[in-house]
Amino acid sequence: MIKSIFYFLLACIFEVGGGYLVWIWIKGDRSLWIGILGMVMLIVYGLVATLQTSTFGRVFAGYGGIFIVFSIVWAAIFDGFKPDRFDYIGAVLILIGVFIMLYARNFMR
Template sequence: MTIVKSILIFLLAGICEIGGGYLVWLWLKEDKPFWYGILGAVILTFYGAVATWQTNSFGRVYAAYGGIFIALSLLWAWKFDGFKPDRYDIIGALIALIGVCIIFYAPRSIQQ
């Protein structure tokens, strides 16, 4: 799998998880209509399938996805929730993304 394709899958998974979770949050915490929760649940279910499109092992995919999730969550909150990340949020997200690159994209021998 190419790096670009795997990054796109990670981004789609993140958007589905964060977007679906955000809709459920709005329904339960912000008194939005019930259909927000239903749509959020459907999107969260789709997220579970999207993650399986990665060709690596479950543990490595989900470990790397955690770093992607951190960065995307901060971007989502900034764009949709009025949260402004500070320099420590940004530094932490960058460290997490460096971890993603090491975990998921570092060259490994075939004998693993």
């Protein structure tokens, strides 16, 4: 489970970070190199995702939930986004769902 969480966090950095760099390249009129770096990061994200040991559907559904939460954190740190109570409540509910889906069966045997 620890290894799985590590891969999720590593993938988050590459996916959300790469997406953010492409975003600021296009929307923020930044250098093409920022966009290229973002694209490379997105490719690395795709490779990191394959290091998970569960099935594709379960892993990518889990990534979806974790990326929602990580995107809020990223935007708060790097883009000046101010989460409100509904963002926090939604993030907690999402993480509970992700952990039930991905890890509960490990504890229910």
